[in-house]
Amino acid sequence: MRLAVVAHTIGLILRLFGVLLVAPLVVDLMYRNFEQAAGFAIAGVSAAIVGELARRLHRGERELSRIEGLAVVAFSWFVVSFFAAIPYLWSGLTFVDAAFESMSGLTTTGATIFRDFSLYSEGLFFWRGMTQWLGGMGVIALFIAILPALAIAGRQLFFAEAPGPDEERLTPRIRHTAIRLWGLYVVLTGVEIVMLWYFGMPLFDAFCNAFTTMSAGGFSPNSESIAGYENAAVEWVFIGFIFVAGANYSLWFRFFRGKPLSLIRDEEFRVYVVVVLTASLLLGVFLYQFSLDPGQAYLDNAPAGAVLDGASIETIARQASFQVLTIVTTAGFATDDFNLWNDQAKAILLGLMFLGGSAGSAAGGPKIVRVILIG
Numbered sequence: 015m016r017l018a019v020v021a022h023t024i025g026l027i028l029r030l031f032g033v034l035l036v037a038p039l040v041v042d043l044m045y046r047n048f049e050q051a052a053g054f055a056i057a058g059v060s061a062a063i064v065g066e067l068a069r070r071l072h073r074g075e076r077e078l079s080r081i082e083g084l085a086v087v088a089f090s091w092f093v094v095s096f097f098a099a100i101p102y103l104w105s106g107l108t109f110v111d112a113a114f115e116s117m118s119g120l121t122t123t124g125a126t127i128f129r130d131f132s133l134y135s136e137g138l139f140f141w142r143g144m145t146q147w148l149g150g151m152g153v154i155a156l157f158i159a160i161l162p163a164l165a166i167a168g169r170q171l172f173f174a175e176a177p178g179p180d181e182e183r184l185t186p187r188i189r190h191t192a193i194r195l196w197g198l199y200v201v202l203t204g205v206e207i208v209m210l211w212y213f214g215m216p217l218f219d220a221f222c223n224a225f226t227t228m229s230a231g232g233f234s235p236n237s238e239s240i241a242g243y244e245n246a247a248v249e250w251v252f253i254g255f256i257f258v259a260g261a262n263y264s265l266w267f268r269f270f271r272g273k274p275l276s277l278i279r280d281e282e283f284r285v286y287v288v289v290v291l292t293a294s295l296l297l298g299v300f301l302y303q304f305s306l307d308p309g310q311a312y313l314d315n316a317p318a319g320a321v322l323d324g325a326s327i328e329t330i331a332r333q334a335s336f337q338v339l340t341i342v343t344t345a346g347f348a349t350d351d352f353n354l355w356n357d358q359a360k361a362i363l364l365g366l367m368f369l370g371g372s373a374g375s376a377a378g379g380p381k382i383v384r385v386i387l388i389g
Contacts, residue, residue: 053104150229232346
């Protein structure tokens with residue numbers, strides 16, 4: 015393996031990553047959080063300088079072998095995560111906590127060490143959501159789409175990291191495939207931002223939540239997650255876009271290109287729809303029965319916004335479908351405290367955790383296609 019070639023490629027990636035840090039920097043400047051903005055400036059400049067130095071290590075043939083492509087993807091995640099953690103370090107987190115938050119974002123894991131959300135700036139929350147958004151479609155896939163210099167090694171890098179098609183291409187050239195998948199990803203994110211804002215969510219929150227919906231990551235700038243907005247229309251918007259995020263993005267690309275039958279013909283998508291509908295129906299029935307039982311302790315201790323006695327069918331349908339989708343796609347959002355639900359409802363949610371979303375989606379978990387193959 016030619017380490018100089020690997021370092022050169024990682025350098026290209028790191029230079030562009032430094033540019034991406036301008037976005038949260040601008041957000042903090044807009045909100046006059048000048049001290050935190052300095053942290054983003056330091057991280058961005060550092061990434062760009064280190065990236066340029068690494069790029070200069072090799073100037074000859076840049077064609078990557080398969081093992082070199084895998085090495086670039088593996089090492090890039092660690093290097094990028096390190097520089098992504100600098101703004102967290104600047105905000106006062108320990109190195110371990112900063113690294114944890116950074117890696118959790120880029121891998122769309124969604125686990126967080128944030129407790130008191132009032133301690134952190136708007137730019138940091140924007141960056142927190144943005145890291146999940148970048149990780150959802152794949153950081154390397156984005157760089158292949160943007161940087162012509164990476165097109166030479168595109169195939170090895172793309173199939174090592176991108177969540178789109180496996181060995182299937184949407185176009186003859188890998189760079190064009192990456193551009194189209196990322197283009198779809200950006201458009202869907204933009205549509206969700208507009209819809210969330212239209213239905214009453216603050217614009218800043220709409221950006222942050224849309225980032226983490228399309229990536230099925232679950233980071234939210236609200237400490238109470240989606241429940242904190244207390245907005246039924248907003249929750250329905252989330253339901254729709256979480257469903258989209260849990261399906262194969264290459265199928266959505268074909269669907270919006272005028273090939274709607276590609277969804278119906280895909281076995282995994284059909285199973286995904288059946289699982290979501292069946293689980294939502296069963297969960298809704300259990301919640302409806304539960305809400306009518308005045309003897310349950312759940313009703314005595316229910317927090318604001320929980321499913322209560324006499325709740326409408328719409329409320330129960332919304333609660334059920336939201337929780338089913340956020341669990342099966344591993345998005346991790348919440349609109350209710352399901353610890354208060356009965357055992358039957360909890361059993362459904364537990365079972366969904368062993369499925370995951372579709373292959374080629376932003377969702378986590380084992381993936382439905384593997385369950386189909388085992389069955």
